[in-house]
Amino acid sequence: MRVAGPNPLVIVKMTGPIAKFPVTNQQFQSVMGNNDDLDAAIAQGRVYIADYAALDWLVNGSYLT
Numbered sequence: 001m002r003v004a005g006p007n008p009l010v011i012v013k014m015t016g017p018i019a020k021f022p023v024t025n026q027q028f029q030s031v032m033g034n035n036d037d038l039d040a041a042i043a044q045g046r047v048y049i050a051d052y053a054a055l056d057w058l059v060n061g062s063y064l065t
Contacts (some may be wrong), residue, residue, distance in 0.1 A: 010054075
């Protein structure tokens with residue numbers, strides 16, 4: 001649904017470790033299985049991130065009146 005959904009343009013293929021993706025190899029392996037490696041998955045082009053950096057300027061809160 002992410003690719004076919006209303007906003008697929010925020011999906012970016014990871015080419016290396018980035019601060020916006022604070023997932024450790026141990027966390028990755030607990031979800032994907034111990035035979036998989038985060039660095040290998042990134043190198044093989046299998047890891048993507050939905051990057052909403054364009055919305056960083058928004059302030060959290062309620063805008064209901």
